Amino acid sequence: PYTFVLESTTDAEKLMRCSKSGTVGVRIPSHPVMLLLLSELKLPVLNVSLLVSKEEEDDEDRVVSEIELIDTSLAAQVDLIIDSGYCDPEGTTIIDLTSAKAVVLREGKGAVDAFL
Secondary structure (H helix, E strand, C coil): CEEEEEECCHHHHHHHCCCCCCEEEEEECCCHHHHHHHHHHCCCCCCCCCEECCCCCCCCCEECCCHHHCCHHHHCCCCCCCCCCCCCCCCCEEEECCCCCCEEEECCCCCCHHHC
16 A cells, blocks of 8 residues: 655656656555456556545545545546445555655555665
């Protein structure tokens, strides 16, 4: 459950249709359904975590962890939704590998000891 920030290439930026930030985040999942999908496809998958904006000022944005919480109008805008049951909303650990020393940008599910 990691996301590694790496230096990007022009080809990667074109493929992902992203801004020319110079970096790309590569997510290494631990969820069994995603691991099976990647194993079968033998290709990378472009994906995002679905954040729902806060409804009240005191609320925090939250990751949608159950398919029932996805708004039907939003579901109509994506190519595929896979219901793999409840997904833990805790984020991946994000490690920046763009310099000589790894930098932990966010501690999440993955242990950081090996990167310190």
